[in-house]
Amino acid sequence: DGGITQSPKYLFRKEGQNVTLSCEQNLNHDAMYWYRQDPGQGLRLIYYSQIVNDFQKGDIAEGYSVSREKKESFPLTVTSAQKNPTAFYLCASRVQSPLGGYTFGSGTRLTVV
Amino acid sequence: AQSVTQLDSQVPVFEEAPVELRCNYSSSVSVYLFWYVQYPNQGLQLLLKYLSGSTLVKGINGFEAEFNKSQTSFHLRKPSVHISDTAEYFCAVSAMNSGGYQKVTFGIGTKLQVIP
Numbered sequence: 001d002g003g004i005t006q007s008p009k010y011l012f013r014k015e016g017q018n019v020t021l022s023c024e025q026n027l028n029h030d031a032m033y034w035y036r037q038d039p040g041q042g043l044r045l046i047y048y049s050q051i052v053n054d055f056q057k058g059d060i061a062e063g064y065s066v067s068r069e070k071k072e073s074f075p076l077t078v079t080s081a082q083k084n085p086t087a088f089y090l091c092a093s094r095v096q097s098p099l100g101g102y103t104f105g106s107g108t109r110l111t112v113v
Numbered sequence: 114a115q116s117v118t119q120l121d122s123q124v125p126v127f128e129e130a131p132v133e134l135r136c137n138y139s140s141s142v143s144v145y146l147f148w149y150v151q152y153p154n155q156g157l158q159l160l161l162k163y164l165s166g167s168t169l170v171k172g173i174n175g176f177e178a179e180f181n182k183s184q185t186s187f188h189l190r191k192p193s194v195h196i197s198d199t200a201e202y203f204c205a206v207s208a209m210n211s212g213g214y215q216k217v218t219f220g221i222g223t224k225l226q227v228i229p
Binding site for chain 2: 092106
């Protein structure tokens with residue numbers, strides 16, 4: 001079955017460390033997205049990519065970086081510059097047309113210890 | 114700019130009772146509207162969507178929503194809820210921004226708690 005795989009499901013980071021969250025999809029979707037979810041704040045867009053080798057900042061890109069070297073993969077790096085990284089991170093994809101809506105991964109919960 | 118308002122952060126309802134989760138939006142251009150459901154520690158799953166045509170949209174798990182352009186609303190309803198409907202529900206609006214990109218904005222979510 002096609003879908004989006006996020007790994008790991010839980011991740012613990014020490015302050016000052018960079019960590020990378022994995023997102024892989026086999027849906028042949030062109031566009032991929034990273035969202036951050038905090039209680040009571042809904043979903044906030046970090047980065048998005050509409051085609052390979054191209055990506056754009058979302059609303060809260062500071063302290064994060066991404067790459068899109070393959071259509072199937074869109075990893076997110078949470079850098080030490082992100083001052084409050086503890087959150088639930090969701091990866092999503094869709095065809096370029098908005099008509100289909102998003103397909104989401106099951107998320108990665110990042111905790112700074 | 115577009116925005117989405119979910120008027121209730123939590124909605125408790127007894128099992129087998131009807132429920133309505135409210136969503137209002139604002140946008141200066143035409144929109145597409147979506148409802149997603151999220152179970153604990155999982156990603157979001159598409160419940161239903163309004164693109165065009167009939168204003169009453171039916172989705173999965175017995176949910177439906179009605180698009181009301183004059184009131185800029187897209188409320189989600191279910192005539193009889195089940196314990197398994199306990200989850201968080203997100204309304205989302207998609208609209209073309211000035212850069213030619215379909216920007217999606219999510220509401221802050223409504224937690225539906227079904228009481229046995």
